[in-house]
Amino acid sequence: MLRLSTSQSFDSGLERLQQRQRELTDAQERLTSGKRVSKASDDPAAAARAERAMAALSRHDASQRALEASRSVLTLTESALGEAGDLLQQVRETLIAAGNGSYSDGERVALAEKLKALRGQLLLAANRGDGAGAFLFGGQGSAAPPFIDGPGGVVFRGTSGENRVAIEEALPQSTDGSREWLAAASGNGLFETRTTSATPDQAGAWIDAGRITDPTAFFAATSPPAVVDPANLDYRITFSGSGTISIEKDGVPTALTNVPFVSGQAIEIDGMSFAVTGAPTAADQFELRLSSNSQSVFTTIDRAMAELRTPARSRSAISQGVQRALVEVDASMGALQGLRSRVGETLNRADLIEGRIREQKVTAQAERSQAEDLDMVEAISLFQNRQSGYQAALQAYASVQKLSLFQYLNT
DSSP, X not given: OOOXXXXXXXXHHHHHHHHHHHHHHHHHHHXXXXXXXXXXXXXXXXXXXXXXXXXXXXXXXXXXXXXXXXXXXXXXXXXXXXXXXXXHHHHHHHHHHHTOTTOOHHHHHHHHHHXXXXXXXXXXXXXXXXXXXXXXXXXXXXXXXXXXXXXXXEEEOSBSSOOBOOSSSOOBXXXXXXXXXXXXXXXXXXXXXXXXXXXXXGOSEEEOOOEESOHHHHHHHHSTTTOSOGGGOOEEEEEOTTSEEEEEETTEEOSOSXXXXXXXXXXEETTEEEXXXXXXOTTOEEEEEEOOEEEOHXXXXXXXXXXXXXXXXXXXXHXXXXXXXXXXXXXXXXHHHHHXXXXXXXXXXXXXXXXXXXXXXXXXXXHHHHHHBOOHHXXXXXXXXXXXXXXXXXXXXXXXXXXXXXXXXXO
């Protein structure tokens, strides 16, 4: 026969009362925190899901910070390139004014001084900092301004390449601007015209930039096997005192030998067309060469300033210098505008990447919420049930305390 002592009843009731109190406290803590899983022991599988979601959120936050850093640099780069475009437009307008035949040598010197000021502003734009100790166009990094102005002109002292942020779809955090600033395509992009006269400042004629009229004929005549070394291909144009023109290709006479010359009339050879204007003398010589990536905007301005400061130049020499400078400025403007377009496209891509990161963060937050968040309706109901159970346990324990022998004898 099982015997239950009064002490055992008291202990059993107290244990159940403490258990009810623990359950009520646990329900209250969950209501307060709003979390169903506060520690791994609450639900190991759900805790693992929440941990993975939290790790994903951390990665997305880091990607967001990296993207914002890249966007800041790209925005500054786009602004600097826009400023450079405006400055080059002013350079172009100054060069056009310099071609005015009514200007005196003194007025051209004044225009040269204006070009000098614009050149200085362009150099500042090329060496624009990113606000964090680096330079926008410094490539992979440079402790000093990447474009150095020396006796031989402006040179690039940065490190070629780009720094990229470490996110799923890499974005640049710097730009290598050496090619656009210092190595644009020369001439009209396919070939360039030059004067090789012994006395260019006293030339009687000048040559325009030329154009391509037959791409098929041009590439056939200027590419292997037609020529062994395209980089050194040379079309030399000479004039005779009898008013004729002759063209040699790499020293070999062409079909255009001792043909009549007409000022301003288009001359065509191997798919190229150009015009010589003026009254050339036997001392005037020109040449055609294939374009190369060697066009520096600073060298162009330096040459233009030197020519504008040279007194007593002929009208043809002035026209030749202005025409060449305009072609080269346009080439540099095109290169910098191309870089600006690429930066703009990258900024648009950054917006798309930001949208994806935002969506991924929302997904990770939802995953974490599903794993550890509390169903408040269910939790409130459970809390009320446990509160009622605890109150009932308190009343039952109080009643059991009265069922002792001493209490019975007292009655």
